[in-house]
Amino acid sequence: MPFCDFEEKKAYQKVWWTSHPSYDRERIAKTKVKVLTHYCGGKPHCVCNGEDCCHSGPCEITDIRVLTIDHINDGGTKQRKELNASGSLFYRWLVKNNYPEGFQVLCYNCNIVKFARDRQNVRRHREPTK
Ligand SMILES: [Zn+2]
């Protein structure tokens, strides 16, 4: 009976959506704005001041589509791994944990530059110049 199958499928989909609330895009966006606003103490913007970056002077990008939470003392990747959370789950984790300290808002550009710079520093640290 195909009709039964259809009903079953509908029911299954309903369960799937309720068990995957992170797929609610609108809610993800709202959570992200909330988290970014908190860490910026106001309107979300990139806090990079241009020091050692790909631009000079403050970055101040405000487009939330390119803004991201950066772990100030790095270990962000490690922490995310421990949390087993990325993207939307990470934002929700921050809210749940009362916005822990040690995070800042950067745009993707500045985040990548910082990441590359930190890696360079690590290498320099490991291989002292003769
Ligand atoms: Zn930036």
Ligand SMILES: [Zn+2]
């Ligand atoms: Zn920058």
